[in-house]
Amino acid sequence: MQLDYLATVLLSSLSSASILLIATIGLAVVFGLMGVINLAHGEFLMIGAYTALTATQRGIPYVLSIPIAIAVTMAIGAAVEILIIRRLYGRLFDTMLATWGLSIAFYQLAVLIFGTVSPGIGMPHYSLKIGAYSLAGYPLLMIGVAALMGLFVYVLMTRTVYGMKARAAIQVPEMAQAIGIESSRVNTLTFSIGCGLAGFAGAVLLPIVPATPSMGFAFVIKAFLTVVVAGPVTLTGSVLAAIGLGGGASITASFLTSVAGDAFFFLVTALLLWLYPMGISAKWRRKM
Numbered sequence: 001m002q003l004d005y006l007a008t009v010l011l012s013s014l015s016s017a018s019i020l021l022i023a024t025i026g027l028a029v030v031f032g033l034m035g036v037i038n039l040a041h042g043e044f045l046m047i048g049a050y051t052a053l054t055a056t057q058r059g060i061p062y063v064l065s066i067p068i069a070i071a072v073t074m075a076i077g078a079a080v081e082i083l084i085i086r087r088l089y090g091r092l093f094d095t096m097l098a099t100w101g102l103s104i105a106f107y108q109l110a111v112l113i114f115g116t117v118s119p120g121i122g123m124p125h126y127s128l129k130i131g132a133y134s135l136a137g138y139p140l141l142m143i144g145v146a147a148l149m150g151l152f153v154y155v156l157m158t159r160t161v162y163g164m165k166a167r168a169a170i171q172v173p174e175m176a177q178a179i180g181i182e183s184s185r186v187n188t189l190t191f192s193i194g195c196g197l198a199g200f201a202g203a204v205l206l207p208i209v210p211a212t213p214s215m216g217f218a219f220v221i222k223a224f225l226t227v228v229v230a231g232p233v234t235l236t237g238s239v240l241a242a243i244g245l246g247g248g249a250s251i252t253a254s255f256l257t258s259v260a261g262d263a264f265f266f267l268v269t270a271l272l273l274w275l276y277p278m279g280i281s282a283k284w285r286r287k288m
Contacts, residue, residue, distance in 0.1 A: 004131030011130070013250035015139045018146035019205065020246035023219040024226045024238055025149055026197030031227050032234025033157070033166065034190055036085060037092065039099040041198055041223065042216020043106035048073050048199030049211040050114060056121055062206075069203035070196045077195025081188045089187075103216075110213035120210035138207055145204060153197070154235055166190045222246070225269045231279015241280065245269060 027041045038044075048069040055065035080102065088095045126137040157163040168175070169183040169190075177183055202215070209215055226245060230237030245265050253261025276282060 004133055008130050008133040008135060009251060009254045011128075011135060011140060012254065013247040014143055014243075015135075016250035017243045017246035018142040019139065019208070020219070020222060020226060021146045021239060021242035022142060022149060022201045022205065023198075024223040024242055025153055025235075026194045026199075026201060027220075027223050028227050028230065028234045028238045029153065029157075029197060030191060030194035031224075032230065032232075032238070034187065034194075035092075036089075036191070037096050037099065037224075038194070039096055039220075040080075040103035040106060042218075042220035043103045043110075044073050044077065044195045044198035044216075045202040045205075045219060046110060046211065046213065046216045047076065047106065048202030049206045049209070049215060050110065050118070050202075051199065052203035052206050053118060053121065053211045062121060066200065066203045069199045073199025073202075074192040074196035077192040078188050080195070081191040085191060086184065086187070107213050114211070114213070116213060118211045121207055123207040142204075142208075149197070149200070150235065150239055156193075157235070162186075162189070222265065225266075229269055229272050229276075229279060231276065231281035231284075233281035233284050236284075237279060237281035241272075 023045060026044070027038065030036050030038045030041070051069040051072045052062070052065040055068050056062050060068070084098050084102065085095065088098060123136060123138045128135045128137055128140060157166065165181050165186050166189070169181055169186040201219075202211075209218065222245075226241045227234065227238055229241040229245065245268060248268060249261040249265040252264040272280060
């Protein structure tokens with residue numbers, strides 16, 4: 001019985017860490033790769049959720065509503081980059097103010113259109129039994145979704161021509177321009193991909209976290225802290241940080257309370273940032 005309970009807790013914690021990672025990867029692309037602090041990240045997640053919800057209410061199967069959510073958030077992200085972000089590269093504080101204002105605008109717009117309460121779509125009714133314990137199947141499915149999402153971003157950014165152009169456009173824009181890379185277009189695509197990943201997160205988590213104007217608030221603080229703890233090797237660092245922080249908080253909450261779980265997350269984050277001010281991956285590249 002004790003082993004069954006421990007296995008249940010470990011699977012549940014891995015599921016929680018995967019959900020955190022899904023919500024974080026889009027921010028890891030925008031903040032980690034581009035150096036843009038997008039305080040509207042939670043609102044892009046919310047837009048993805050509302051897009052998927054609206055599509056399902058119009059009779060579109062839920063699975064097909066997910067790519068629609070990605071397309072919508074990518075289009076909005078591209079427009080935001082062209083109209084706002086493009087003029088603010090290198091101006092960190094101004095970018096934070098601009099995206100904070102954008103987040104407020106998106107939030108109020110969602111309240112005006114959808115109200116403060118929206119009907120959910122419900123989770124699929126299947127579960128995994130471990131002895132006397134049972135776990136909902138859909139949250140466990142997020143473990144595989146997070147793995148595939150991380151693999152997709154890794155391959156896109158490190159094994160494709162676009163990925164090399166994206167890193168060059170941010171790290172050495174003048175040299176990139178000199179060899180024919182259109183940095184402005186590449187940056188627009190990179191920002192829109194980050195927003196699309198946030199939209200995907202909102203859509204795929206819709207059965208777990210119902211769409212509300214404030215749903216992004218539940219993720220954005222922890223997502224930012226996860227990326228900051230991750231450091232310069234953003235993707236790998238984010239995976240490890242999400243598993244350590246999100247999984248550890250879930251285990252703590254299972255044995256104690258949800259408040260203790262949140263306390264674990266923030267205290268360990270503070271400790272890691274004290275020990276590794278530049279993030280846990282700051283020295284990896286030097287060793288390589």
